[in-house]
Amino acid sequence: MRQAREKESRYCEVAVIGAGPSGCMASAAAAENGLRALLFDANDRIGRKIYATGGGRCNLTNLRMDKECYHTGGSEDLSAFFARFSVQDHIRFWESEGIWLHDRQGYVYPRTDQAATIAEGFEKILRRAQVEFLPGQRVSDLRLYSEEGKRRFLIQTESGGQYFARKVILAGGGAAGPQYGSVGDLYRIARALSHSVRKPLPALVPLLSDDRDLKAAAGVRCDAKVTLLREGAEPVSERGELQMTDKGISGIPVFQLSAAAARSLDEGKTVTAVIDFLPDFEEEKWSAEIARRTGEDKDCMLSVFFLGLVNRKVLDLILRKRGLQAEKKASKVPVEVLAGIMEDMRGFKVKVTGTGDFRQAQVTSGGIPLSEVDGDLQSVKCRGLYLAGEILDVDGICGGYNLQWAMTSGWIAGSSAAKERSGTK
Numbered sequence: 498m499r500q501a502r503e504k505e506s507r508y509c510e511v512a513v514i515g516a517g518p519s520g521c522m523a524s525a526a527a528a529e530n531g532l533r534a535l536l537f538d539a540n541d542r543i544g545r546k547i548y549a550t551g552g553g554r555c556n557l558t559n560l561r562m563d564k565e566c567y568h569t570g571g572s573e574d575l576s577a578f579f580a581r582f583s584v585q586d587h588i589r590f591w592e593s594e595g596i597w598l599h600d601r602q603g604y605v606y607p608r609t610d611q612a613a614t615i616a617e618g619f620e621k622i623l624r625r626a627q628v629e630f631l632p633g634q635r636v637s638d639l640r641l642y643s644e645e646g647k648r649r650f651l652i653q654t655e656s657g658g659q660y661f662a663r664k665v666i667l668a669g670g671g672a673a674g675p676q677y678g679s680v681g682d683l684y685r686i687a688r689a690l691s692h693s694v695r696k697p698l699p700a701l702v703p704l705l706s707d708d709r710d711l712k713a714a715a716g717v718r719c720d721a722k723v724t725l726l727r728e729g730a731e732p733v734s735e736r737g738e739l740q741m742t743d744k745g746i747s748g749i750p751v752f753q754l755s756a757a758a759a760r761s762l763d764e765g766k767t768v769t770a771v772i773d774f775l776p777d778f779e780e781e782k783w784s785a786e787i788a789r790r791t792g793e794d795k796d797c798m799l800s801v802f803f804l805g806l807v808n809r810k811v812l813d814l815i816l817r818k819r820g821l822q823a824e825k826k827a828s829k830v831p832v833e834v835l836a837g838i839m840e841d842m843r844g845f846k847v848k849v850t851g852t853g854d855f856r857q858a859q860v861t862s863g864g865i866p867l868s869e870v871d872g873d874l875q876s877v878k879c880r881g882l883y884l885a886g887e888i889l890d891v892d893g894i895c896g897g898y899n900l901q902w903a904m905t906s907g908w909i910a911g912s913s914a915a916k917e918r919s920g921t922k
């Protein structure tokens with residue numbers, strides 16, 4: 498009898514594994530549609546990663562939405578998902594709770610500019626919806642069993658707990674940011690339930706190079722256009738604030754290109770980043786600038802000759818590549834070389850030899866293919882199982898797109914699970 502009662506308390510209609518944004522949204526949607534939800538997380542509090550987002554300010558979503566903002570393993574169109582829970586639905590969701598948002602050039606943040614507002618907002622919503630949160634419970638196994646002819650899930654935690662559920666929503670994130678709890682362990686669980694996993698790779702991450710000369714420019718931050726050249730693929734470019742590091746390049750334009758770079762590197766292909774340190778100059782203006790400089794008095798050091806074009810450390814780096822020093826007299830350098838140095842400022846090549854690791858990555862490229870879920874995000878391999886968030890093979894560019902995907906997919910998974918109250922057959 499005691500055992501039966503215990504089992505009852507450990508029984509739920511839907512178990513949500515992972516209390517990140519996708520799991521919180523899924524739990525809220527399921528509970529508000531009347532399902533008793535149990536929410537598991539390896540961390541002691543919900544939304545651990547949310548606190549770290551947007552540099553502590555949480556870039557929740559973005560008013561500019563188009564298909565170029567997301568990558569998937571196939572050519573899947575995400576618009577049907579965003580039609581069910583759009584950016585505007587997301588904004589309404591928070592504002593109807595009195596959590597006001599604001600945008601800076603389309604990038605949407607909580608009005609408080611504090612990521613904690615969103616994590617605490619979820620705590621409040623989940624408490625009201627009577628979602629039962631199980632802190633510090635890492636799920637280690639998930640199995641199907643049969644009860645009175647109906648398929649049910651048995652959930653086991655690392656600490657030895659056993660729970661029973663009619664439906665399960667896997668929302669444990671990918672492999673990025675393991676310091677926040679998402680260590681990629683749910684891929685194994687998904688595989689055991691017949692899913693495949695496209696190789697997870699770090700994305701929104703710095704690019705590394707074995708070029709030791711880059712140290713000369715470490716610490717520089719500047720506006721630049723970065724073009725990624727990958728063997729067998731079209732070049733892709735991004736412009737924004739570039740950061741030079743002693744190990745490679747970083748900053749928003751690099752982050753935006755990092756998923757593509759990671760995939761090509763993983764396939765053994767050559768990857769080069771070409772940096773334009775003067776992206777504002779149109780061709781005509783630039784040719785005139787070269788002609789003017791090379792026609793000028795050269796009785797000065799190279800640092801003076803090239804003054805006003807690029808950061809001094811960048812100039813040092815470019816000169817170093819040509820075996821020159823900034824103190825050398827410009828008159829001692831052939832005019833073609835002076836012009837060549839100026840060309841290097843528009844097309845400085847960095848050989849990309851790797852990416853930062855998952856601890857440095859903001860998101861995972863790869864995961865469970867969208868072809869293995871239906872429009873409700875229910876698994877086509879294992880009915881009653883739903884998937885939401887970063888565990889799926891969807892990664893967005895920087896700018897609030899990953900949280901929007903987490904919220905959209907969480908809402909769809911949670912409300913869809915609630916649609917079929919009768920449970921899995």
Ligand SMILES: Cc1cc2nc3c(=O)[nH]c(=O)nc-3n(C[C@H](O)[C@H](O)[C@H](O)COP(=O)(O)OP(=O)(O)OC[C@H]3O[C@@H](n4cnc5c(N)ncnc54)[C@H](O)[C@@H]3O)c2cc1C
Pocket residue numbers: 514515516517518519520537538539540544545546547549550551552555556557558634635636637668669670671673674677678679680681682683858859860885886887888896897898899900901903
């Ligand atoms: C530093 C940083 C900054 C970011 N900034 C932004 C931003 O400003 N805007 C934006 O859109 N995106 C941002 N992202 C990305 C965004 O945070 C993620 O894409 C998003 O949180 C994914 O949500 P999720 O719910 O799928 O997974 P997660 O947020 O990773 O949550 C998964 C949860 O599941 C738990 N879990 C995992 N495995 C288990 C298990 N076996 N048992 C129990 N619990 C488990 C984890 O502890 C974790 O709490 C940032 C990411 C990082 C790392």
